Each structure stands twice: as structure tokens, then as C-alpha cells.
Amino acid sequence: MTDLKTVNILFCGTGGQGVLSAAEICGWAALYDGYHVKKSEVHGMAQRGGSVESHLRFGTLVYSPLIPKGEADFLLSFHPDEQARLVKYLKPSGKDLLPYLQQAETTVPDKKFINTYLLGALAKSLPIKEESWLQALALVFAGKRTAENKEVFLAGRNSHDLE
Amino acid sequence: MKQVFLSGDEALAQGVYEEGLKVACSYPGTPATEIVEYLSRLPEVDAQWSVNEKVAFEVALASSIAGLRSMFSAKHVGLNVAMDSLMTAAYTGVGAGFVVVSADDPGMHSSQNEQDNRLLARIAKIPLLEPSSPSEAREFAKQAFQISEEFDLPVLIRITTRLAHTKENMEIAARKEIPQKEFKINIPKYVMVPGNAYKKHLELEQKLVRLKAYAEKSSLNRIELNDRKIGIIADSVAYLYAKEMYPSASFLKLGFVYPFPADKIKEFASQVQELYVIEELEPFIEEEVQRLGITAKAKHPSFRVGELRPELIPLIIEGKEKIEEPSTARKPVLCPGCQHQAVFSVLKKLDLTVTGDIGCYTLGALAPLNSLHTCLCMGSGITFFEGFRKGVGKNVVGVIGDSTFVHSGISGLINLAYNGTKGVILILDNGTTAMTGSQPHPGTGETSKGQKNRKLILEDICRAAGADNVDVINAYKAEELETLLRKRLAEDALSVVITRAKCVILLKREQKKHD
Numbered sequence: 188m189t190d191l192k193t194v195n196i197l198f199c200g201t202g203g204q205g206v207l208s209a210a211e212i213c214g215w216a217a218l219y220d221g222y223h224v225k226k227s228e229v230h231g232m233a234q235r236g237g238s239v240e241s242h243l244r245f246g247t248l249v250y251s252p253l254i255p256k257g258e259a260d261f262l263l264s265f266h267p268d269e270q271a272r273l274v275k276y277l278k279p280s281g282k283d284l285l286p287y288l289q290q291a292e293t294t295v296p297d298k299k300f301i302n303t304y305l306l307g308a309l310a311k312s313l314p315i316k317e318e319s320w321l322q323a324l325a326l327v328f329a330g331k332r333t334a335e336n337k338e339v340f341l342a343g344r345n346s347h348d349l350e
Numbered sequence: 351m352k353q354v355f356l357s358g359d360e361a362l363a364q365g366v367y368e369e370g371l372k373v374a375c376s377y378p379g380t381p382a383t384e385i386v387e388y389l390s391r392l393p394e395v396d397a398q399w400s401v402n403e404k405v406a407f408e409v410a411l412a413s414s415i416a417g418l419r420s421m422f423s424a425k426h427v428g429l430n431v432a433m434d435s436l437m438t439a440a441y442t443g444v445g446a447g448f449v450v451v452s453a454d455d456p457g458m459h460s461s462q463n464e465q466d467n468r469l470l471a472r473i474a475k476i477p478l479l480e481p482s483s484p485s486e487a488r489e490f491a492k493q494a495f496q497i498s499e500e501f502d503l504p505v506l507i508r509i510t511t512r513l514a515h516t517k518e519n520m521e522i523a524a525r526k527e528i529p530q531k532e533f534k535i536n537i538p539k540y541v542m543v544p545g546n547a548y549k550k551h552l553e554l555e556q557k558l559v560r561l562k563a564y565a566e567k568s569s570l571n572r573i574e575l576n577d578r579k580i581g582i583i584a585d586s587v588a589y590l591y592a593k594e595m596y597p598s599a600s601f602l603k604l605g606f607v608y609p610f611p612a613d614k615i616k617e618f619a620s621q622v623q624e625l626y627v628i629e630e631l632e633p634f635i636e637e638e639v640q641r642l643g644i645t646a647k648a649k650h651p652s653f654r655v656g657e658l659r660p661e662l663i664p665l666i667i668e669g670k671e672k673i674e675e676p677s678t679a680r681k682p683v684l685c686p687g688c689q690h691q692a693v694f695s696v697l698k699k700l701d702l703t704v705t706g707d708i709g710c711y712t713l714g715a716l717a718p719l720n721s722l723h724t725c726l727c728m729g730s731g732i733t734f735f736e737g738f739r740k741g742v743g744k745n746v747v748g749v750i751g752d753s754t755f756v757h758s759g760i761s762g763l764i765n766l767a768y769n770g771t772k773g774v775i776l777i778l779d780n781g782t783t784a785m786t787g788s789q790p791h792p793g794t795g796e797t798s799k800g801q802k803n804r805k806l807i808l809e810d811i812c813r814a815a816g817a818d819n820v821d822v823i824n825a826y827k828a829e830e831l832e833t834l835l836r837k838r839l840a841e842d843a844l845s846v847v848i849t850r851a852k853c854v855i856l857l858k859r860e861q862k863k864h865d
Contacts, residue, residue, distance in 0.1 A: 253659055
């Protein structure tokens with residue numbers, strides 16, 4: 188691990204869309220690469236269809252569990268309304284990965300893996316090793332459907348740049 | 351040492367576990383629930399969901415007095431339910447270490463109020479620890495037992511939703527087994543009658559003096575000298591927000607917050623040019639700094655409401671007022687197919703005034719149902735009904751969930767019967783504590799560890815409490831429910847209608863297991 192200024196990723200969507208597991212996978216992947224990781228979420232009543240936000244931050248040393256407004260490097264949305272609500276968190280040079288959501292919805296056969304595809308798209312821009320991603324995916328999905336997961340992740344990772 | 355990724359709740363639980371925790375008691379409540387959920391999975395810990403927080407507190411405290419390291423945890427309003435016990439526990443003191451965890455909810459992500467339980471440490475006269483991060487939650491929890499045992503007092507660890515639901519990577523250690531302390535009969539210590547309590551109060555005041563000296567030296571309070579133009583005193587997660595936004599400032603990070611380390615505060619104040627206090631909710635530290643005669647800038651009173659965020663810190667430093675932004679977040683709704691929808695549609699049709707309670711069914715207040723008209727606290731669905739019968743008349747029903755009924759509805763029902771109140775109470779029985787994530791309760795007969803014990807039969811206890819009629823009906827049979835309610839409402843009797851159907855989340859979960 189080299190010295191790394193904190194990377195800020197904001198995941199958003201609504202309850203039940205896989206937002207929290209996507210952030211969890213990203214957190215573990217960064218952890219496997221030796222970074223300091225903080226992941227903070229608002230999920231008090233997520234099961235009841237409310238907005239779900241997860242702030243993931245990793246680097247050499249992370250202070251705040253929340254990304255300051257206007258400091259997010261990446262915005263990964265599972266719902267266009269939530270993207271519209273939270274796009275103000277993105278820094279001017281930040282990447283909005285919303286276009287990949289549409290692509291995932293049309294190309295990923297099993298909706299369960301939309302988050303895996305989006306993580307693949309996100310992984311293109313992050314200093315995290317592929318093996319760490321795969322290890323994290325296997326962990327969070329409890330070793331279920333590992334081959335399919337890997338395939339979808341790599342499809343996202345190898346997709347054309349859309350942002 | 352093992353690398354793990356734990357939430358603040360889990361890390362705190364891991365910390366007390368490593369220090370030999372034997373007994374943990376709680377009642378589910380966001381954001382504290384995951385503490386006992388984590389401990390329930392560990393075979394060495396006797397972890398329980400108690401009937402309510404008062405019961406939980408007393409079982410845990412008594413376990414400590416009986417010689418076992420113990421913990422009580424609850425959400426901030428849960429600690430209110432146990433306040434009677436907490437206040438005198440500071441007098442009796444403990445046996446083996448006893449930790450009290452209050453998980454506050456600044457911003458009210460899922461609570462009925464925003465009270466700042468740091469203030470309770472001063473009222474109860476007990477030490478207050480405040481970690482800022484999950485890794486600190488583990489470390490502070492480890493120190494808490496030592497402090498509790500050294501001073502013979504409960505130690506309050508106060509966390510917030512932000513910390514409880516933040517995950518961080520950390521290393522954890524193996525558990526230490528701590529030998530049980532022997533309980534010795536000590537009437538002046540454990541029997542709180544006036545004469546004994548007077549002496550214990552004197553002793554408590556002396557303990558506070560010693561605790562203040564301890565706080566001065568505690569490693570949990572740390573001066574970080576950097577650029578001395580700005581000096582910030584901060585606690586909890588507010589410290590991390592301030593550190594994020596002003597990394598080159600000097601800090602007094604308070605972790606052992608009460609009794610206040612006054613000398614350390616003075617020392618820090620003398621070392622910096624401009625002094626600021628950054629804290630969430632109440633001006634707890636700010637008022638102490640003022641009392642010491644130190645000039646410090648603190649937040650505009652508008653910041654006493656709501657959760658802090660890192661981007662708000664510069665506004666506080668600049669002395670600005672908070673600009674309220676209306677929340678644009680999607681509000682939670684009742685799940686598709688939820689039985690509460692069916693029941694509330696009947697109550698709406700009958701045009702009833704509905705006194706409500708705490709649980710998923712509180713969402714019955716939202717449009718388009720608009721069918722729940724009061725919600726104060728646990729148990730108030732029944733007690734409010736009684737007051738409404740006096741003032742509003744017969745067109746009122748009270749609703750309460752199964753878990754909430756067991757928590758604090760039973761005494762309200764006895765009160766109805768005893769005082770001769772008539773009318774209808776509905777128990778919306780979905781067979782779980784749904785809102786907090788489907789925890790079992792006495793009405794399910796299952797414990798936090800999955801053990802099947804005696805099941806509390808709601809119909810039996812309602813009859814025993816004095817209900818004239820107890821009906822059980824399938825919550826989805828709207829027409830039958832309507833007919834039944836019309837009949838019971840017309841009678842001069844106290845009736846309980848239990849609408850029963852398993853929570854759809856549980857059904858889904860069972861189906862998943864089956865597939």
C-alpha cells in the first residue's frame with residue numbers, strides 16, 4: 188500500500204436494491220489492499236423502501252465517516268431519483284456513474300447482479316487489485332454463484348467508458 | 351490479531367467481549383440493536399432481549415452485583431425507560447464491571463426525539479465515555495470495565511447513530527476470561543433505604559472528585575498541538591468532522607468527557623489563540639468551558655437541532671446560523687402486502703380516532719392512510735386511548751404492536767380495566783419486533799440466542815389483565831374485522847382485538863430458506 192489521499196465514493200438508492208452490499212464489497216476490497224476504510228450508512232428503515240445512502244472512504248488515514256458535501260470522487264446510483272438528490276455531493280471533477288446503471292439494467296440478465304456490474308464499472312477508476320475485488324465479492328455473497336459474479340464484475344470492468 | 355470490518359455497535363460489543371463480558375441485556379431499538387445481536391452469536395456471553403429496558407437494566411446490573419461483568423445497552427429513549435434504575439445504581443455501585451450503553455440518534459433517523467444523553471451522566475453522576483470511531487468504540491469499551499471496577503460505578507458509553515452504523519477496519523484480540531467476583535451480603539451498600547442512601551450519596555460525591563482527577567490523566571483525553579491559531583475542543587464524531595475540515599488545527603479530543611477534565615481544558619485553552627467548542631446537539635461541553643471562565647466560540651443555537659455533518663463545521667467556526675434544508679430523502683413506507691395496511695384501511699373506513707404506538711404501524715400515520723393520530727412513546731397507544739376516551743368519546747381505538755404490548759402495554763391495559771374504561775384496543779400481532787429488524791420477543795417464545803422457551807399467550811394475558819372480550823382475527827380479513835369492530839365498539843365492555851398474521855418480511859425470509 189502506498190500513501191493515498193482519501194477516495195470518496197457515495198452509493199445511493201432505495202431499500203432492497205443492493206446499495207449496502209455494494210458498499211460493503213467495496214469496503215472489503217479496499218481493506219484487503221491494506222487501506223484504512225470507513226463506511227457509513229443511513230439505513231434506519233431501509234427495509235421499508237426509504238432512501239439508502241452509503242458513504243465509503245478509504246486511504247492512508249480517514250477521519251470523517253461522512254463525505255463532506257462536494258467532495259465525492261464517485262457517485263454510484265441505483266435509482267435516478269436518488270442520483271438527482273445526491274449529485275450535489277460530487278466534486279466538480281468527480282465521476283457520476285449513472286450511465287452505467289442503464290447499461291447494467293439492459294445487459295445484466297439477473298437483476299441481483301446489477302450491483303456487481305456497477306462495482307466493475309467503478310473498479311476501472313480505483314487503485315484496488317482485481318483479486319481483492321473478487322475476494323470481497325465472494326465474501327459478501329457468501330461464496331454463492333461466484334463464477335457468475337466474477338463474470339458480471341469483469342463485464343462491468345471491461346465496459347466502455349460512459350461517464 | 352485478526353483484521354475485521356466492524357460497525358460501531360459491533361466493535362463496542364467486541365470490546366466488552368474481549369474483556370470477559372458475561373451478561374448483556376437490551377430491548378431492540380435503532381441504533382443500538384446490533385450490539386446484542388452481535389453478542390447473541392457468542393457462546394461465552396449470556397445475551398438476552400429483555401421485556402423492556404427497565405427489566406434489561408436491572409438484570410444486567412444485578413448480574414454485575416452478583417459478580418459477573420455485565421452490560422446494558424439501549425437506544426437513547428430506551429435508557430429513559432431504565433432511568434429509575436440508573437439513578438440509584440450510581441448509589442449502590444456495582445460488583446464486577448458494569449457498562450451502560452446509550453445509542454443516541456442525532457438527526458432522528460428512526461426515533462421520536464433527539465435527546466442528548468451526555469447530560470444524563472451529569473444527572474446520574476456517573477463517568478461518561480464517548481468514542482469517535484468504531485475502533486475507538488472497541489478500545490473505550492475495553493477500558494470501561496476497569497473504570498467501573500476501580501470506582502465501583504456504572505460507566506456510561508454514549509454513541510450515536512453515525513458511529514453505531516459506521517464500519518471501520520481494525521484488529522481484534524482474543525477474549526480474556528475474568529474470574530467471577532464473589533457476592534458478599536452488604537446491606538448498607540445494596541439496600542437503598544434513606545439512611546443507607548444518604549451515606550452512598552456522600553460517597554458518590556467523593557467518587558466524582560476522584561473521577562475528575564482520573565479524567566485529567568486519562569489517555570482518552572488528548573491534546574494534539576498543531577497550528578495554535580485555532581484550537582478546537584470536540585468529542586464523539588464531531589471531533590472527526592472537525593479534524594476532516596481543519597486538519598492543521600490544534601485539538602483537545604475529549605473521550606472521557608464527564609466528569610470534565612477542567613485542568614486539561616484550561617491547559618489547552620492557554621496554548622491556543624482562538625478556542626472553539628465543536629459538539630453535536632446540546633451545549634454540554636460549551637457550558638462547562640463557560641463555567642470555567644474560559645472564552646470560547648461555539649455553535650449558533652440553531653445547530654442544537656439535527657445531526658452534524660463535516661460541511662457544517664466551517665459554518666460553526668464562522669459563527670453562522672444553520673440553514674435548515676428540507677429533507678428530500680424517500681420516506682419509509684409499509685411493505686407491499688403488509689397486514690397493517692389492511693387493518694388501517696378498516697380503521698379509516700370506520701372513521702375512528704386512533705391512538706398509536708411505536709413500530710412499523712406508526713407508518714399508518716402517513717398519507718394516504720392518515721389513520722394513526724398519536725404516537726408518543728412505547729406503550730402510549732393504550733394509555734392515550736384511556737385519555738382520549740375521557741375527552742374524545744367512543745369513536746376511538748388504541749393500537750399497539752405485539753412486541754410493544756409486551757414491552758409496556760400490559761400495565762396500560764390493567765389500568766383500563768381497573769379504572770373501568772370501556773372500548774377497543776387492537777394488538778397488531780405480526781409475531782416479531784419488525785421495525786428494528788425482526789427480533790423475537792416473549793410472545794414468540796424464542797430468545798435472542800434462538801432457544802425456544804415458554805411462549806407468552808397474548809390472549810391469556812389480556813384476559814388476566816381484565817379485558818371483557820378478547821378476539822383473535824386474521825389481520826387480512828378486512829370485512830370480518832370491520833364487522834367485529836362495529837360490534838365491539840357498540841358494546842359497553844373493554845375489548846381487545848388481536849389482529850394476527852406473520853410479518854411479510856419473516857415470510858419472505860422463510861421462503862428464501864426454503865428455496
